[in-house]
Structures are given as C-alpha cells and as structure tokens.
Amino acid sequence: MKLANTQVQMRKGILEYCILTIISKGEVYASDIIQELKEAKMMVVEGTMYPLLTRLHRAGLVEYRWVESNAGPPRKYYQLTSQGKAFLEGLQMTWEQLTFSTNHIISNFEKPDES
Template sequence: MIAEKIKSQLRTGVLEYCVMQILRRGEVYASDIIDELLEEDLIKVEGIIYPLLMRLKQENLVQYEWNEAQNGLPKKHYQLTESGQNTIKALDETWIEINKSAKRIKKKTDEELKTAKETNKEN
C-alpha cells in the first residue's frame, strides 16, 4: 500500500530526530535508546538503530566510549558531540515549524471537509 510506504518514510525521518533527542539527555546505551523507541512504537526491530548510530558517528554528530556494564561485559556509551548538540538545536526549530504548518494545513482541511459535508446535507 502507498500509505504504508509514506508512513515508513515519515517514521525514518522522525526516528533520527528522536534518537538525537534521547542522546541530548546525556550518555546512553544503545539498549536504552532501543527500549524507549520500542515503548513509543517508533521501531519494530532493534537492528535499525545500530546502523543509524554508526552513520551519526561518521557524520561527527555522535561519539561513544566503551564502559564496563554490570555484568562485566563492555558496552558502548553514546552521546552527542558538540556538532550533534548544535544540529539537534537546529532540528528543533525545523521540527516546530513543520509541526505548526502541518497542524494548520490539517485544521484547514478538516474545516473545509466539515463545511462541504454540511453543505451536502442541506442539498
């Protein structure tokens, strides 16, 4: 279905933004990012996050350090770089603008559809 394709594209863009928002809070493990995204139903499988984190690292938006976990095994501890902090601030402004515009357009559409429906009932 075309709707599924569009929903997938929307989720992809939002996913990167949400991962960076989670990282904005401070140092996090990938498992914590995955848990939150699963809880919010933004992902269905966890494997999508690791390539995203690696791409963000290659773009110098994210860095990581190895830390020993409670079970003694090393885990990567991710955080935004200074460039990542600046990028997420810029994305916040864009997110707010896009969200406002989309809401206004939807509201106008809903109002016009309601008016058209009422007009049809009268005829």
C-alpha cells in the first residue's frame, strides 16, 4: 500500500465539503475556488474542479450565472442553492463528528514522550 494513494483518497473525500464551504461565502468564480484551495495547501487541478462543479450543479447543490468579462470570455459565478445550504449543514455536522472521533482516538494512542 502506498502512502500517496491514501493521502489522495483522504483529500478527495473532503474536497467537496471544502468547495461547498468556499461557495457558501458568496458568489464565486471557479478560479477563486482553486486559489482558496491552493492557499490552504489542498492539491487540486482544473481537471478535477470543473467536473466536480458540474456534478454539484446537476445535483441541485449549486447554481451559476454567466457574467460578461472585459478580459475574455464570460465567466460562471457559482453560489449555493437552498438545497446546497442544507447539504453543507449536514456535511458540517458530519465533519465535526469525524474530527471529534478521530482526535479522540489519536489522543488515546499517542506515544508518551520518551525523555
């Protein structure tokens, strides 16, 4: 088993949650989402981002509107739907439970200092 494979799977598992959280702050352009993720050290590429945004749109969790741009083609700006807000609330509760449980387990099995 390779560590890198497990790390990728862990990141994929929380990417949707992170993206929905970023979009929940207000209307946002896809490159802004990518920038936020990169600043947070979440590895993501456009080839991953756009299919995920399309899937979230098809699921009714996000909607978008086209905005004309002076610097090129029109841009899609994303925002959460009411269904997306409810979905995100469920993910937030799940995240809190998972982090509590994980931290509990880790703290119970941490090695004491061998000084």
